[in-house]
Amino acid sequence: MFRATCRFAVSLTRDQLRKSLKMADLQKIVENNQRAQGLIDSIQQEMVAIENELVQRKKEELIKENAFLTKEIEKALAQLVALEISNGKKQIPVPGNRGMCTQTEATSTAAAPTTKESKDPAPVSAPKEKKVKEKKPPAEKAKAVAEAPVDVGRLDLRVGKIIEVGRHPDADSLYLEKIDCGEPAPRTVVSGLVKYVPLEEMQNRLVVVLCNLKPAKMRGVTSEAMVMCASTPDKVEVLSPPAGAVPGDLVHCEGYERKPDTQLNPKKKVFETCAPDLMTNADLVACYKGAPLHVPGKGTIVAQSLKNVQVK
Template identity: 50%
Template sequence: MFLVRGFQCTRFTMSASSTIVNRLQQRAQQADDIIARLKLQLADLKKTAAGGGNDATVLQAENTKLQADIKNALNKLVALEHSHGVLQIPLPNASPSPATNVSCNSIPKQEIAASVKGQTMNDDQSKPKQAKKKQAKVEKKEKKEGAGPPGAPVAEPDITAVDLRIGRILEVKRHPDADTLYIEQIELGEGAPRTVVSGLVNYVKIEEMENRMVILCCNLKPAKMRGVLSQAMVMCAATPDKVELLIPPKGVEPGDRVSCEGYELGAFPPQMNPKKKIFEQIKPHLRTNASKVACYKGRPFKVEGKGVCVAPSLIDAEVR
């Protein structure tokens, strides 16, 4: 009696070492499984031999047949892989397998070199394609965001990027979780009021907020303030110790657009991109003048045909 030991042939591809390692591990596991089954069969043979010679002879014949089946299956696998151009390289320091009909020595060096060269060329050809795809994505993103061609100077945003509108405060209450915040429901002529959170408790009395016409910045990204989503910002004039609500001209209605003298009203973004910090770039140019009129770069805020927007008392104050 004897134990058939399986040898494994493993293919290596020149460009994917991790794949080779995985296949080696799989082949090793398969060989271990075959050896384990043969050991069990050998143990059964020994037990049977102790009970009777005829059974031992039958099992020995079956074991021999199993050995032949393993060799045939391995030979078919090697031949199939070779026909598909897979190089067969024995494991380092391993004895050559009798089932391995194709070895790396039997393959011409020119064929191996051509295989490696072809793989390298494929890798090199894929790099420009990946670069083109990446460039296409960048150009698509720039086009979507309204950016100019690559390399063109980026224009500084101006007041036309800000959606300033007149609103009427329908309801105002204190924020349940913040002592300095009001929560307002403000009509903007949109069919449903917007919820706005303002830090004005310490500067404006609640009764002065109710049913008041205000100026709103409507295209900032909505943000949660102590758990309440604020959908706009009430515009005010402010100094370090005083804050006043801007006063729209008489006769305005909710939804009226606020423009700036010298800047035509046009299409503004539905929502300013916070990553581009558009409002942060515009904010330093927003101040009241000597006549308390809210201005952008010295140009008054106005509602066309109705007048300008002013602060109650603050001169040369920040508008925010």
């Protein structure tokens, strides 16, 4: 009996202890919640104070800027008046107006005096004879200049030298090149030749470059020209200028006057129209409609092995 009583007492003590612990935990949670809410309220008050301070600071800046602009306008007005006076225009103060008006403006706006006592009309001066201006015949409209024919002569093909080449940082299939085209600065060119031409064959070689394409971004890098190649679906060869050619040499085509556009308009598709007729012939010479591309006095543009294929 005593043991049972003891067990009951122990069990009761444990239950009370658990309840008191739960109450203590709950009290801590409530206190933590109150502290967190107080912190949130404090932060919100600080944010409101900072926002009000920023608004007030901006307001003061705008007031200062407005005062500065007002002074500048007044200075400009004073300069204008001084210029008019120096040019012989008398300044007449206008009641209720901040500035002055010129004598010509005052005389044009002043009304003739009229009173109730004056009954006789003012004498009317004889109307001045108006000078009749002779109408000049309308100028003839300028005739629209006929657009140049779409042919290879509108392509700005030049000899260039690759002075720096590497893989594009964001595209495994692209080379990133610096090409000297005989200009003050080299051109940046992006070419999709990684699969066809080894890197060592691209370094320090002469190439033919189309220079008047509209610059276009390729994977984040702006390409300013295009390296011309003989091409099939399976093989691509970079075209080679003749021996003795140097960067900046102009490429001509027999039978077509070289008058390249400053920049080809993509909407007019000049290059796209010429491209089907740009091919190598049986002698590996790059041609347009069968006419060889060449550097005058130095020789023709050639491929290494690809005959009768597209040039692009």
